[in-house]
Amino acid sequence: MTLSVTKEFVYVFTSKDQESTLRVPVPIPHKQSAEDLTGRLIYEHNLPCYVEKDLSSKLEEFVCQETNKLSDENAQEALDRVRSGDVDVEALAAQWERAYTQEVKDFAAPEVVSKEQQFSEVYHSLIHSPALETLLNLEHTYALTIEDLINQRDKDLEHLDQIQREDMEKAVKSLGVSYTDEQINQLAQQHFESTQMIEGKWANELSNQHEIQRREFRDWVMKVHEDSRSGNGTPSYMHRVRAMTSNLPDAEEEERTAVTRMEESFTIILGAQLKTTHNLRLLCASPLDLCRHKPHTVGGVMLAQPQRLQTAMSLYSNNLNGLILLVDSRLNAYTGIKKEFSKVCERSTDFHFPNLNQQFAQIQEQLQKAGPLRKGQGSGEEADRASVKSGASYGDTQEKLGRLCTGDFYLTRHSNLSEVHTVFHLVTDDTVRGDISSRHPLILSLRNIIKQSFRYDINTLTIPLLLTHEMLEEMTIPWCMKRAELVFKCVKGFMMEMATYGGHQSRNVQFLVPLGISDTLFMGISNMLPTIFRLSNPVYMAKPGGKLATP
Secondary structure: OOOOEEEEEEEEEEEOOEEEEEEEEEEEOOOOOHHHHHHHHHHHHOOOHHHHHHHHHHHHHHHHHHHHHHHHHHHHHHHHHHHHOOOOHHHHHHHHHHHHHHHOHHHOOOOOOOHHHHHHHHHHHHHOOOOHHHHHHHHHHHHHHHHHHHHHHHHHHHHHHHHHHHHHHHHHHOEOOOEOHHHHHHHHHHHHHHHHHHHHHHHHHHHHHHHHHHHHHHHHHHHHHHHHHHOOOOOHHHHHHHHHHOOOOOOOOOOOOOOOOOEEEEEEEEOOOOOEEEEEEEEEOOHHHHOOOOOEEEOOEEEOOHHHHHHHHOOOOOOEEEEEEEEOOOOOOOOHHHHHHHHHHHOOOOOOOOOHHHHHHHHHHHHHHHHHHHHHHOOOOOEOOOOEEEOOOOOOHHHOOOOOOOOEEEEEEOOOOOOOOEEEEEEOOHHHHOOOOOOOHHHHHHHHHHHHHHHOOEEEEEEEOOOOOOOOOOOOHHHHHHHHHHHHHHHHHHHHHHOOOOOOOOOEEEEEEOOOOOHHHHHHHHHHHHHHOEEOOOOOEEOOOOOEEOO
């Protein structure tokens, strides 16, 4: 098929009392305007100026005619190919259908709202309605059911462990009399298999209970939404929640005790010309204290923590909360703080996101895909991937393909934690115990985490200030002050750099120091912060009479 041709344009004009002929090859279709081509022809062929208007008109007419003629020829040729069978009509029709439905809005298929999106919209509307208290109470009763099941599991495993320990002690004492070494090994194997079987049984029970609660909660939310929209009579969701909570275990009354912890808050200003105000908070606590959901009852009435209330209301919003959790390089929940965090997540059902193990499985799949990408990126570059991101220099990539390295971090999402929506699991190692510089993988990863927070509306981020979750012997006061100064200065620089991603919106940054820190050291770090960040001080105005007053 001929899609373009070159035609000769002939123009006859009178110059110096004699006729002259201009012959110019013109590509059809012609992408330039007739005025531009006319100007070029007059300049190149030294044509008189009085022919410009007529030349432009004739040239435009020529291009239009030849273009229409070429289009007709191409169309006729395409029809002839269809009639002769050279073109698959079905494939051609499918190609045109894709072109119209994907490129032209009027012909595009209507957007299909997924069940997840529909549920998120309904939940967001209900959590900002009078049904808020009902929703939180239902979540509370579900959490009590899971907690009761976990307590039964722990008692069962503890009882089994006690019996096995007594049997093993008895067998060891009878070694050489009633038991041989081989029989003791067989007994240990039997104990291990029994423990595995009981743990598997309870794991299945918990998994089934989580799925049942998740399904019931989602169905209940959708029905409540329908009831609230109908507006007929007394809200039936109140009767429904009473029916659902009547068979749940009774909650023991707990006394509300005020937990005292060291903390300081600051309001700072960042930026040279266009300044932005941010809130900083220095907090002495365990990172899991921000995750634990602590439902309690007073006088038989279930109450929700204010933090939990705020977290639920901002779940589907542009004001999310993030936490950096320092972990080892193994992608599991079997050791250390990862195990404790897994237990916190397990104590209540996540009604909105996959459970922790399912998210780990998805991250593991992405980690395998990241191996070839790391191999091709070279040493010293920063990975910025959706599921596995790193700020480390990878060095020998052959040894690090397909596994986590120091400075890598992965994200998990949660709706059942107290004050956190997103957890950045940052991989660390023993190098943080010594002196580090601003080029350390953990510091570079802080930059990437802050970058993701600015991009994806995580407006509150909690950072372990000393890059550790516990106080160690080598962490002297000078060591802690030097580490805090390094992190403060780096975070300040990263926030100023990333302001382009999140505009000039106010952010909340919480610096977490480990439990067990001394009051003197905490106050020293607190006094250091205003020397690095510029505080937002109040402005005082003079009243008539010479007295000062705040505006």
